[in-house]
Amino acid sequence: MPRSNRERTEATRNALLxxxxxxxxxxxxxxxxxxxxxxxxxxxxxALYHHFEDKKALLVAxxxxxxxxxxxxxxxxxxxxxxxxxxxxxxGSAYFDAMAVPGRSKLLLRxxxxxxxxxxxxxSLKVGLMDLLAGSKLLPLLDPLTVxxxxxxxRAAIAIDSGGNRKDYEAAIAALIDGLxxxxxxx
Numbered sequence: 001m002p003r004s005n006r007e008r009t010e011a012t013r014n015a016l017l018x019x020x021x022x023x024x025x026x027x028x029x030x031x032x033x034x035x036x037x038x039x040x041x042x043x044x045x046x047a048l049y050h051h052f053e054d055k056k057a058l059l060v061a062x063x064x065x066x067x068x069x070x071x072x073x074x075x076x077x078x079x080x081x082x083x084x085x086x087x088x089x090x091x092g093s094a095y096f097d098a099m100a101v102p103g104r105s106k107l108l109l110r111x112x113x114x115x116x117x118x119x120x121x122x123x124s125l126k127v128g129l130m131d132l133l134a135g136s137k138l139l140p141l142l143d144p145l146t147v148x149x150x151x152x153x154x155r156a157a158i159a160i161d162s163g164g165n166r167k168d169y170e171a172a173i174a175a176l177i178d179g180l181x182x183x184x185x186x187x
Contacts, residue, residue, distance in 0.1 A: 012041075012047050013051050015041040016037065016041045016043060016047070016048060016051055016052065016058065017061060017065060018041070019037050019038075019041035020032070020040075020041075020058050020059065020062050021062045021065075021066075021103070021107070023036055023037060023040060024059060024062060024106075024107060024111060025103030025106055025107060028106075029055075029059055029111050032055070034048060037055070056115070059111065060115050062107065063107060063108065063112040066104055066107050066112075067108060067119060067121065070095065070098040070099065070104070070108070071121050071123075071124055073094045073095075073097065073098040074091045074094045074095055074098070074121055074124050075091075076094070077090050077091060077093065077097075078091035078094065078124075084131035084134075085132060085177060085178070085181075087128050087131065088125075088128040088129070088132060089170075089173070091124060092170065092173050093170060095121060095153055095157070096156070096157060096160060096166055096169070096170065099157040099160070099161065100160070105158055105161040106161075109154050109157060109158055119150070121150075122146060122147075122150045126142065126146040129142060129145055129149065129180070130142055132177070132180060132181075133145070136180075145180070149176065156169040156172070
């Protein structure tokens with residue numbers, strides 16, 4: 001059965017995203033040329049520019065897809081948690097699993113920050129921290145605490161990607177979350 005226009009369009013877009021992702025991971029954004037991307041995707045330059053305004057728009061689409069995959073994994077793993085603390089820890093473990101996908105740390109933590117100021121994983125973290133801090137004196141500091149805890153997760157993911165012991169980083173994240181315990185903060 002022949003494919004519909006929509007299926008062909010989606011297949012071409014995915015081929016471009018997959019090719020660009022592989023090359024951005026291998027060479028980095030700056031060293032990847034659009035002719036390399038279209039050759040890897042086995043499409044024409046016209047197809048590239050039909051789907052994406054330029055190479056930067058393609059990078060943004062790759063990063064958005066990666067970030068959405070990370071956020072979906074976090075949401076799925078933390079949805080059934082019995083407490084805010086448990087949701088944060090399960091979400092943290094899911095984050096580390098998601099960031100273990102080869103090349104993802106490079107894309108999301110090294111290439112993306114200047115392009116995507118709104119991180120879906122950080123939004124999920126903010127909701128979890130808001131639940132954890134409900135009623136505590138630290139709730140007014142939710143935004144800066146979210147930025148700082150997100151940075152801790154990101155640095156841990158980079159360290160793990162570089163060979164650090166994941167269990168040690170998960171224990172450190174748990175200690176950090178426990179340090180924000182409402183029982184301690186209500187005093």
